Amino acid sequence: PAREFHLGMFEIGRPLGKGKFGRVYLAKERKTGFVCALKVLHKNELQKNKVEKQLRREIEIQSNLRHPNILRLYGHFHDSKRVFLILEFAGRGELYKILRKAGKFPEPQAAEYIAQMAAALQYLHKKHVIHRDIKPENILVGIHGEIKISDFGWSVHAPSSRRTTMCGTLDYLPPEMLNGTGRHGAEVDLWSLGVLTYEFLVGSAPFEDTPVETQRRIVQCDLKIPSYVSPEAADLIRRLLVLRPEQRIPLEDVPFHPWIQKHCAKLVQPAGQSSKSRQY
Numbered sequence: 001p002a003r004e005f006h007l008g009m010f011e012i013g014r015p016l017g018k019g020k021f022g023r024v025y026l027a028k029e030r031k032t033g034f035v036c037a038l039k040v041l042h043k044n045e046l047q048k049n050k051v052e053k054q055l056r057r058e059i060e061i062q063s064n065l066r067h068p069n070i071l072r073l074y075g076h077f078h079d080s081k082r083v084f085l086i087l088e089f090a091g092r093g094e095l096y097k098i099l100r101k102a103g104k105f106p107e108p109q110a111a112e113y114i115a116q117m118a119a120a121l122q123y124l125h126k127k128h129v130i131h132r133d134i135k136p137e138n139i140l141v142g143i144h145g146e147i148k149i150s151d152f153g154w155s156v157h158a159p160s161s162r163r164t165t166m167c168g169t170l171d172y173l174p175p176e177m178l179n180g181t182g183r184h185g186a187e188v189d190l191w192s193l194g195v196l197t198y199e200f201l202v203g204s205a206p207f208e209d210t211p212v213e214t215q216r217r218i219v220q221c222d223l224k225i226p227s228y229v230s231p232e233a234a235d236l237i238r239r240l241l242v243l244r245p246e247q248r249i250p251l252e253d254v255p256f257h258p259w260i261q262k263h264c265a266k267l268v269q270p271a272g273q274s275s276k277s278r279q280y
């Protein structure tokens with residue numbers, strides 16, 4: 001049963017961070033003491049940028065998701081000037097700040113994060129939801145070090161073709177979203193997972209350059225993987241960064257990839273030669 005919320009129910013704590021159209025604060029529900037993150041968005045900025053529809057979709061999609069690696073949206077409410085989203089509190093903050101501080105992640109750490117991302121994306125795709133904006137800026141870290149995908153502002157139900165103009169980095173865009181039709185399916189998240197894997201291990205995105213050059217490098221898959229990246233990690237990156245969407249490694253195979261198997265012990269082990277012919 002959707003509960004009714006209003007601002008008076010919460011004791012507002014320190015600012016946690018800011019993003020497009022607003023800020024996010026630590027908050028506590030007075031009655032229960034429940035700690036959450038209250039995201040405050042300004043209606044006039046949402047209107048100016050014509051993103052009300054996207055926000056409605058973000059709320060509708062994220063409210064119905066339940067997964068340990070997806071940030072919960074517990075509810076929302078608004079007043080005359082602002083929209084409030086009641087979000088799960090991720091206790092260790094924004095992954096991209098952690099990545100910038102570390103420069104790049106050790107392979108075991110990166111593999112752990114990619115395994116969690118693959119599990120979250122598999123859950124989303126089973127619900128025919130494509131995230132479409134997987135990048136470090138949209139990933140938070142929970143108190144136990146687990147990652148939480150946030151910001152479903154760009155997510156849609158598959159298949160889809162983008163209608164709203166994009167802004168921000170091109171680094172994570174797959175080739176099919178850059179060519180004419182822009183028609184795309186859930187495989188766009190596989191490409192972004194490949195870009196994310198590369199960025200975790202190298203500290204910069206694989207096609208990072210001037211906007212014109214980045215677009216050329218993406219559509220040509222002009223990829224150079226530094227020699228310090230292990231062969232297993234490079235293999236997974238090359239199986240994700242494939243121009244043809246249908247040729248990208250399926251999400252269900254990622255937990256069984258040698259690089260993930262090598263670093264994520266607690267994952268399920270393949271029982272002999274599994275039914276599907278996985279060629280590793």
Ligand SMILES: CC[C@@H](NC(=O)c1cc2[nH]nc(NC(=O)c3ccc(N4CCN(C)CC4)cc3)c2s1)c1ccccc1
Pocket residue numbers: 016017018019020021022023024037039040087088089090091092093094137138140150151
């Ligand atoms: C990513 C931007 C996005 N943010 C959210 O939605 C966000 C939702 C959400 N839930 N929990 C968060 N946690 C934090 O922001 C946080 C930040 C720093 C922390 N630490 C600092 C370092 N210290 C060593 C440990 C604790 C801990 C938690 C955030 S951000 C956004 C988008 C639009 C408007 C506002 C915010």
